[in-house]
Amino acid sequence: MTKIDIQQLIDFLEESREKSSEVTLTDVMGLAEVMTGSMGDIIEHIQPAVTVELAEIGAEIARMKAEISKLRVADMRDNHIPDAGRELDAIVSSTEEATHSIMEAAEAIMAADPEDIQAYQDTVNNQVMEIFQACAFQDITGQRISKVVSTLNTIDERVSNFVERLRLEQEAHNEQGGEETDEERRKRELILHGPQHKGEGVSQDEIDAMLGDVQQDDIDKLFA
């Protein structure tokens, strides 16, 4: 190890110390890169094969650093994900407002006095117009949802590329029996699946059949 190598190592450590007290993956990789580079001369004399290995490790680390920078984690954390959250909040808010307006109008129609035909007709017409206007929320929420989908696609693309290029093995969380979280346990124990997509789940007719004609023995057979 030459004086230059040692100085490089010192510079790197001092620079890292000044930046932050937290050690990041990038710091560790940077340190490994400097170390492998600085030890090259020493090991070259001992065993040429080790030199080749170290060079390959160094190249691999450099490649990983490049891939991590392409992932643009800070961009996802600071921009894409908060933006998507704001869009979803806006969707919840606008659908709630629209539903409220529609229900207000419907309730006004229900409460209108049909004895006075002209007044009743005016009320119905005005409230129907309110309902039409409130339905405009669908256009805006559609655009907001498209933006969220676009964000998810961007994140998916970046992470997928990262995993692929680093040749990381896909983590089969469920198959390997990863530890169940409290939220997952609650959902399992209380049978919380949420709404099903079209064609999934059972229909009202099927439910009626299950509750009406099917006996307990038939239900028990489903579990056998």
Add this chain to the structure above:
Amino acid sequence: MALDLQMPILVVDDYKTMIRIIRNLLKQLGFTDIDDAADGTEAYEKMKQRRYGLVISDWNMEPMTGYELLKQVRQDAALCKTPFIMVTAESKTENVIAAKKAGVNNYIVKPFNAQTLKGKIEAVFAD
């Protein structure tokens, strides 16, 4: 048996809009005494204070779900006979079977209409 339109009905849902929808549908069907609760815990407390003729409950609520409320009601000697209809988006077979085993009187999958609600209430009181 004719439906008693004056019987008190408890609607349990954590979405105010859904409570409002069910309230209006029940009003349209002629029911006049409608109360509501935002989750199973509040509903159970209300049920201990007042004798309801029917409970219409959502499944997925926090902290106590409609499924837990159903099981608790059926285990309570004073409340176990209360007719209980589940109105929920949970439409997996295992949900229906679990509700049936827990003693639900009927099960309506969301979204639903006034006719379905009316039909299920009538079916519960025809049994």
